[in-house]
Amino acid sequence: MRRLRYPYTCRVCNFKTKIIPCIKCAMYERHNNFDSGYKHVNDMIIASQNYAKNDSDFLEWIEFSQLRILETLDEGGFGVVYKARWLDGLPMDATDVGRAWNRSHFNYIVAVKFFHNDKDFLKEFASIYRVVKRYSEENEYPSNIVHYYGATYDYDNEHYGIVMEYYINTSLSNYLHYDWQEIYWTEKLCILRDISYGLHTLHSQNLIHGDLHSGNVMIGYIDGSTDSDIAFLGDLGFCRFEENVRTDYGINGVIPFIAPEIFDGCPYSRKADIYSFGMIMYHISTNRAPFHHRAHDNRLVNQISNGLRPKIYREDEIPYCFVSLMRNCWNSDARCRPTAYTLYEKFNSWIEYGEEFEDIEWNVTEPSNYHRKAVYTSRTW
Structure with missing residues (x-):
């Protein structure tokens, strides 16, 4: 018997999906509950969630209050990378329309790259969005590419950051x-x-x-x-x-x-x-x-x-x-x-x-x- 690529249909929007309800509907309420400060960043985050067919191939706005900085990992030409603890952790699945996203791996260790200026952040985030969107369309996040989870903002230091997978041996x-x-x-x-x-x-x-x-x-x-x-x-x-x-x-x-x-x-x-x-x-x-x-x-x-x-x-x-x-x-x-x-x-x-x-x-x-x-x-x- 041939296996269907997307075995379910969302009961709300009829979108073909691997989970019920689909990510678009499960995230609907969250769409209206954040503001990055840049409309096109908001739009990219929402679009990535609309395109997503799995629970791991989209971007989120992650409040800085959800992150605990642990140590400095590296400094480069565009910013500083920190090891951090993400209190909520990774998204897991949706339970019902409008409810908060279920999380797994609470206190998940991540890397956060903070940028010296907004221009570099916006350019890199747009590039990440292109990759995430393209591979969401392919229904599979690529192996051997760093996994990106979303963006954040440190209000005290006034720097934007990108949250990504932490790798134990760094570069x-x-x-x-x-x-x-x-x-x-x-x-x-x-x-x-x-x-x-x-x-x-x-x-x-x-x-x-x-x-x-x-x-x-x-x-x-x-x-x-x-x-x-x-x-x-x-x-x-x-x-x-x-x-x-x-x-x-x-x-x-x-x-x-x-x-x-x-x-x-x-x-x-x-x-x-x-x-x-x-x-x-x-x-x-x-x-x-x-x-x-x-x-x-x-x-x-x-x-x-x-x-x-x-x-x-x-x-x-x-x-x-x-x-x-x-x-x-x-x-x-x-x-x-x-x-x-x-x-x-x-x-x-x-x-x-x-x-x-x-x-x-x-x-x-x-x-x-x-x-x-x-x-x-x-x-x-």
């Missing part, structure tokens, strides 16, 4: 820096597999990330299994549809991770994401951030545009197949770079059959110091 760059002695090749390949699949899920919907670097990849719980999701793409502030990319907004990102054609005036593209992925491959394989020993200035930009790439530290100890794939990713000719799905298939194959990686399983490298003018947080110029 990939921090993980490589602090836990380098525990990271072996099987795990490195699993991380790269997850990142490439996250990129594939975006690219398959004609979305680009637009700001991919080691600080924007979150690392979750490591349990030693090659089947578990480890890495998740975050910071979607520059995520947009490829056909809508404009070149008059300036260049944004971390210089060593930006594709050379971007410096030459070309718009961001899926192939530019692949170049950035190649630099993540370099960071993971060598435990050296690309161009860590140099100032990130116009001189470096010009040299990258003219073909300069990082020197591969201890190249003879890295399997040739890996080095070759990495160099394909950072090829100056964007047409020669592989697709995200090709990368995903390759890492899957190496995890399962990669004999080349067995002999170097215990080869780990201590991270090096950074040049005082090396900047690994996103900038716009």
Whole structure:
């Protein structure tokens, strides 16, 4: 018997749904009980709830009184990320029209990113809405993309924030820096597999990330299994549809991770994401951030545009197949770079059959110091 995609019909609005009543009707009362201060933010939150077909693929307005800040996790170019406790916790299901949303996981641990200015918040929240809406239409929130829950506002400090899933090991760059002695090749390949699949899920919907670097990849719980999701793409502030990319907004990102054609005036593209992925491959394989020993200035930009790439530290100890794939990713000719799905298939194959990686399983490298003018947080110029 063929299983229906949406087995129920809401008794109020006749909307096809997986739960009764549908999310739109169950959230009706809540639509009128919040005000973010920006009408288009209100509209995006309400629209995400109207589009939602599951109890986990929409955005909410989360009152700051529902959050308890626990500690600072990270500081970037656009704001500060905190670990927090969400008192109500995650939405679970609807019990009746107009009633409050049932919650699960009370005192749920989340991450909250507060922004220095409203403009950056509005841009990132709009990008998150695009992703949530697109995948709500597909009836499945993508794996290997950070899960976003909604927005909040700290009235005391007058900063907007975005509430998202908390990952125990924070960013990939921090993980490589602090836990380098525990990271072996099987795990490195699993991380790269997850990142490439996250990129594939975006690219398959004609979305680009637009700001991919080691600080924007979150690392979750490591349990030693090659089947578990480890890495998740975050910071979607520059995520947009490829056909809508404009070149008059300036260049944004971390210089060593930006594709050379971007410096030459070309718009961001899926192939530019692949170049950035190649630099993540370099960071993971060598435990050296690309161009860590140099100032990130116009001189470096010009040299990258003219073909300069990082020197591969201890190249003879890295399997040739890996080095070759990495160099394909950072090829100056964007047409020669592989697709995200090709990368995903390759890492899957190496995890399962990669004999080349067995002999170097215990080869780990201590991270090096950074040049005082090396900047690994996103900038716009």
